[in-house]
Amino acid sequence: MRDINLPLPVARVVLRPIYRVTLNERMPWRLQRLLLDIGSRAQPLPAGTRVHKLRLGGRPAERITAGSESQRGAADAAGGAVLYLHGGGYAVGSLATHRSLAARLAHETGCTVYVLDYRLAPEHPFPAGLDDAEMAFLELVESVGYRPDRIALAGDSAGGGLSLATAQRLIAQHGHTPAALGLIAPWTDPNRIPERDRDLVISKPWSRACAAAYLGGGDSTxxxxxxxxxxxxxxxxxxxxxxxxxLLHTQCVDFVADLRAAGAHVRFTETQGLWHVAQLQAALVAPAAAALTELAEFLREAIQPVSKRDLG
Structure with missing residues (x-):
């Protein structure tokens, strides 16, 4: 199936009622998950995508690659991979909902993308998801054989916050610094209450329900x-x-400012006219596809930096 390019106003009109019904704090989590999985069928995979199911860090996962077997082997031999952690407020989202996005990253980075089905709240509150992400990264290093500095962590929304938390734990407890962080609207502080009631995708009541479900009986600090x-x-x-x-725009701006103050190398892009994690609809909306391509280029360059020898 080829990509199409819906005009942004049309896409917004189509998506708004879908998200308002699906991401609703009054709806049981299991039903939200089911509806999102069903809706993900409208997000096609690029031609030539290969999806291999496996277990990673003790959890179900998918290994997503692009191209022929020989091309795939060359990519693996280069030692580059992306560990992708899906969004969904730590309570919804799955391998299915983010398979299309991850597949596009695999095609555009030329690297293997691993998507992790980490445990979700409220059944498995913090730190279950963080523990799963940590173990998945360590397995890629210790069992699969990737170098830590050739594995990028990427994620959207809650998955973006989880990617950041995973990197912090890997550095502090294992001395492993990932190649890069690729974060789409990362939810880096669930304690912060949104300033507005909702955007096209998420609402304040739903986000507060997610934050409470993820925290469980834990320490919010x-x-x-x-x-x-x-x-x-x-x-x-x-x-x-x-x-x-x-809703997360202000939090992302503050996060970027804090990163720069800490001396991190940061690239920051603010789009206008899209919506929360529009990259999920990259096959349907050209500006979302362009944003995802920029992210893929960043990750590819971080995972497989061009050496002077490569440049001749």
């Missing part, structure tokens, strides 16, 4: 739960994307 409050020194190159219309 734990930097693993709110990584914006954690150690930002020593993080790898980081790319943050967010749309100006999002």
């Amino acid at each position: 734990d930097p693993g739960y709110a990584p914006l409050t954690g150690e930002l020194h020593g993080l790898p190159p980081t790319y943050v994307q967010v749309d100006k219309s999002e």
